[in-house]
Amino acid sequence: MISLDPRTKIILLGFTALFSALIPNGIYLIVWISLTAFLGIMLGRIGKTIRAAIIFAALWLFATFVLPMLSGVAHTSLLVWLGLVFKCFPCCMMAGIFIETTQIGEFMAAMSKWKIPRSVVIPIGIMFRYFPTVKEDWSHIKDAMALRGINLSPACFIKNPGTVIDAMYLPILVTASKASDELSASAITRGIENPSRRTSRLDIRIKPADVGAVILFALALIIGYLLTVGGRI
Amino acid sequence: MNSEKKGFTAKDLITTGIFSVLLLLAAMITGGPFASIPTLTFYFPIGAALLAGPIFMLFIAKVPKYGALAIVGVIMCILGTLTGMHWGMNFGFLICAILAAVISGIGKFKKPALNLIAYIVYCIGPMGSYLVFIFNKESWVSFMLKKGTEQEYIDKMSEVATGSTIAIMVIGTIVVATLSGLLGLRLMRKQFVKAGIAS
Numbered sequence: 231m232i233s234l235d236p237r238t239k240i241i242l243l244g245f246t247a248l249f250s251a252l253i254p255n256g257i258y259l260i261v262w263i264s265l266t267a268f269l270g271i272m273l274g275r276i277g278k279t280i281r282a283a284i285i286f287a288a289l290w291l292f293a294t295f296v297l298p299m300l301s302g303v304a305h306t307s308l309l310v311w312l313g314l315v316f317k318c319f320p321c322c323m324m325a326g327i328f329i330e331t332t333q334i335g336e337f338m339a340a341m342s343k344w345k346i347p348r349s350v351v352i353p354i355g356i357m358f359r360y361f362p363t364v365k366e367d368w369s370h371i372k373d374a375m376a377l378r379g380i381n382l383s384p385a386c387f388i389k390n391p392g393t394v395i396d397a398m399y400l401p402i403l404v405t406a407s408k409a410s411d412e413l414s415a416s417a418i419t420r421g422i423e424n425p426s427r428r429t430s431r432l433d434i435r436i437k438p439a440d441v442g443a444v445i446l447f448a449l450a451l452i453i454g455y456l457l458t459v460g461g462r463i
Numbered sequence: 464m465n466s467e468k469k470g471f472t473a474k475d476l477i478t479t480g481i482f483s484v485l486l487l488l489a490a491m492i493t494g495g496p497f498a499s500i501p502t503l504t505f506y507f508p509i510g511a512a513l514l515a516g517p518i519f520m521l522f523i524a525k526v527p528k529y530g531a532l533a534i535v536g537v538i539m540c541i542l543g544t545l546t547g548m549h550w551g552m553n554f555g556f557l558i559c560a561i562l563a564a565v566i567s568g569i570g571k572f573k574k575p576a577l578n579l580i581a582y583i584v585y586c587i588g589p590m591g592s593y594l595v596f597i598f599n600k601e602s603w604v605s606f607m608l609k610k611g612t613e614q615e616y617i618d619k620m621s622e623v624a625t626g627s628t629i630a631i632m633v634i635g636t637i638v639v640a641t642l643s644g645l646l647g648l649r650l651m652r653k654q655f656v657k658a659g660i661a662s
Binding site for chain 1: 471472473474476477478479480481482483484485487488500517518521525530534535537538541544545546646650654655658660
């Protein structure tokens with residue numbers, strides 16, 4: 231088990247975005263996904279990382295062995311769809327690992343070391359915090375809608391569109407504005423508006439593990455790029 | 464710009480964060496299915512415009528400042544870049560968010576008509592990547608897929624990307640954004656102002 235500085239994780243995410251932009255879908259993708267999976271397991275996010283790796287393996291095997299047997303429209307659309315999935319998969323996997331293994335406090339402390347303006351860091355920190363809450367709220371809202379006999383099916387929508395729209399937007403927007411009031415009250419209490427430099431109890435430093443991870447991913451990126459330019463993959 | 468940024472309280476920033484989540488999710492729920500199907504990918508901006516109207520309207524009512532939408536643009540741009548989206552989309556988003564802030568700001572963020580226009584402009588943002596495709600097909604293709612891999616994808620895209628597709632994309636987005644924005648204004652008038660959530 232290791233723990234990485236949030237800054238390192240952002241650098242790794244940047245490498246992954248570069249990887250997606252520079253290197254075509256191919257066998258080298260497996261190398262990158264394995265590296266990402268290794269990183270995820272080392273960071274202690276074992277279950278979800280293994281699940282993502284298995285999903286990737288299944289898609290990859292499908293693309294390699296089943297897809298060539300198909301033909302016509304099914305072949306084209308599946309090929310294209312898989313191409314897009316493979317393009318997005320490394321970044322999504324890395325972003326998932328980043329979000330799940332980083333606490334907001336850590337993230338804010340690391341960003342203040344990079345001197346990123348507060349007006350960008352605070353909204354992003356809140357986004358991390360709020361994504362899971364929206365999911366939870368939404369399931370409650372769906373329950374409440376079911377209680378009133380409203381659902382999001384087209385049939386129900388055509389019957390009385392006004393009610394469905396109100397029942398969908400109002401709770402979500404009202405909870406959002408309530409949440410923003412409450413979160414700001416709690417953040418102001420904890421001194422987020424303090425104009426002086428932010429301090430943190432957490433030990434945010436670049437450690438040997440961070441250097442190692444960056445070097446490993448940078449090497450993988452460079453080798454992949456050279457192989458691509460050399461026409462090997 | 465600097466003097467306006469100074470006017471940001473922590474509350475404004477937190478509200479911005481929360482509404483960015485909602486705007487992003489709204490775009491993903493209805494736009495996502497379009498984006499992943501190659502023949503429909505050009506209609507992604509239409510899908511993305513469908514749900515976000517009321518969220519946008521409440522957002523500018525709650526944070527009536529120039530920088531707020533610009534921050535949303537910057538955040539989307541950063542997140543898009545980190546998750547490997549096309550740069551046309553990211554910067555299209557940034558530019559359109561800033562334009563929307565300026566348009567809405569002309570009416571001090573209170574004039575419904577100007578807010579509606581601002582929302583339409585905001586919805587044009589994601590088209591950036593497709594506009595790059597039309598004006599410079601080579602660079603788009605080489606960015607999305609290197610060295611002729613999956614030629615079929617490119618063929619499919621070129622086959623779909625005719626003049627009428629683009630016309631449908633632009634007009635459809637404007638129509639859908641108008642409807643969604645009008646819905647947002649109606650909800651504001653009927654519900655949020657009465658409930659005291661927005662003035």
